[in-house]
Amino acid sequence: MTRLARSAAGPSTVLLIATVVAGCSPAPVSPPPSPTTTRTIGLATRVPPYAGAPAVRDPLPFTVLSGHPCATALTPAQVKQILGIEATGKPDRNEPAGPTCLWENPVTARMVRVGYATTHRQGLSAIYPAPGPDEGRVWRELMVGGYPAVATAEDPEWYCTVMVGLADDAAVGVALIGRVGDTRDVCAATGQSADLVVTTLRKQVGR
Known part of the structure; x- marks a missing residue:
């Protein structure tokens, strides 16, 4: 599990990753973080942004995350x-950071998860500061739909998570889970998926 995780993945996450690994790789692979998991913030109350996280210009109202991502x-x-393919989203009821939904293509074993980080309201600050250098690991700042974001992955060959700061205290996480040895750039594809989510959320508030 990545250093960025606040808590261990729930049973549903383990089951999801087991499905991918069983069909794609003979070697055990550590499960990816859910889209909304973050490193432990500590007991002190901190007002975001902090720890080097960028401030969000033109923030969306927190109510944009009031619904369920499904x-x-x-x-x-x-x-x-x-x-x-067309797929129906399934809620992940074991995610403590906020409401989370999973869509899956059972033929390709590819999945996309979207989580609203609403429990602690730390926004993008929850995954800052950046970790130290780690060979083969991804931690990359980027912009998604005009909003600051961070792409993270310990094994970018088959999964990646992009956290997008919609406001200083609001974030949405998008995780794309593929196959080991996938020829596409999974983090780039995750960023594109996150852009679709941001586009949809912006339309809901007339942006």
Whole structure:
């Protein structure tokens, strides 16, 4: 589990990753973090942004995350664009950081998870500061839909997570899970998926 994780993945996460690994790799692979997991913040109350996280210009209202991602994060057409098929989102009820939804293509074993980090309201600050250099590990700042974001992965060959700061105290996480040896750039594809989520959320508040 990545250093960025606040808590261990729930049973559903373990099951999801086991499905991918069983069909794609003979060697055990550490499960990826869920889209909304972060490193432990500590007992002190801190007002975001902090720890080097960028301030969010033109923030979206926190109410944009008031719904469930299964209903508000991606349209059916966007899910098909990401996975290649129409799929119904399934809630992950074991994610403590906020409501989370999973869409899966059972043929390719590819999955996309979207989580709203609403429990602690730390926004993008929760995954700062950047970790030290680690060979083969991804921790990359980027912009998604005009908002600051960070792509993280310990094994970018088959999964990546992009956290997007929608406001100083609001963030959405998008994780794309592929196959070991996938020829595409999984983090780039995750960023594209996150851009679709941001586009959908912005439309809901008339942006």
